[in-house]
Amino acid sequence: MAHIDYFFSTLSPWTYLAGTRLEEIAARHGATIAYKPLDIIALFGRTGGTPPGQRHASRQEYRAQDLVRQAASLGMPFNLKPAHWPTNGAPAAYAVISAAREGGGDLGALAHGFTRAVWAEDRDIAEDEVIKDCLSAAGFDPGTADRGLFTAADVYGANLEEAVARGVFGAPFYVVAETDQRFWGQDRLADLDKHLATL
Template sequence: MPHIDYFFSTISPWVYLAGQRLEEIAARHGATITYRPLDILALFARTGGTAPADRHPARMAYRAQELRRWSQHLNLPITLRPAFWPTNAAPSCYAIIAAQAAKARGAEGNLGALVQGFARACWAEERNIAEDEVVRDLLAGHGFDPGLADSGLFIGAETYGRNLEEAVERGVFGAPFYIVADSDERFWGQDRLEFLDAHLGRL
């Protein structure tokens, strides 16, 4: 059974535009997914990337056009200047980590939808995903115990840091980033999901 390690940040617009296509692809090929949220700005600093605030205006202008085009192509509404961006991604990422651990213990809940819910809240719903109330609401809305926002703080913080280190070690430099574990085949960007799908089909 193929396995996909999914490295991402909840504040990435490209993670939002990925939607739940990864989950659909995994289901089609019988693949499993481990969600590995990380500090994307720290990843940029470690791997030669540039934070959006420090990029040349020409790059940011093109980025805005690409976001608009992909939004229209995928029929996913997007706010190009969200009210709460950039924001602290850690609380939402901790919640996802805690929810994944809860599922491993047999809890209900839709983890892929939770990831998309946080990204959508940031990029389409003008909600601050750093706020405890928003984190709790999204956990509950996707079938998880909202108390994970508190009880999952320790495992969240520990795993969040570990995910960054693993990402650097395994050649991750942006988000979304997908690695097929057995083959170490790597795919960067929501626009490479079609290639991921084809790769899994050949396994």
């Protein structure tokens, strides 16, 4: 059985556009997924990347055009300028980590729920009410957000260190444990699907 380490950001529009396709692919191949939310801005700093707002104007313009195109192609609602971006993505990431530890719900739905809240629903995922609502919608106890915060913070930091050590430099990023094959971006999910079919 294949295993996928999924590095993502709760603030990333590209993570949002991945939807739940990873989960569908994993189910098709009987693969397991470890959800590893991380601080994407810190990751950029550690791996030679540049935060979106600091990129050359031509790169920012292309990013804006491509996000809108990709969303339209996928049939997903998308707000290029959401009301609450940037915001603090750490509390939502902590909730994912705590939910993974406690179990009882759908982690894929939770991760997607947070990004959808930002990029399609104009909600602030730094707010307790929004975090608890996303937990509940994905089948988790809303109180999960209040438990194990220190442990979740430690894991969040460890996810960043692991990402840097394993060649991760963006989000979403998928690493197949058995082969160390790496796939960057929601537009590489088809390639991940094909790779898993060979295992």
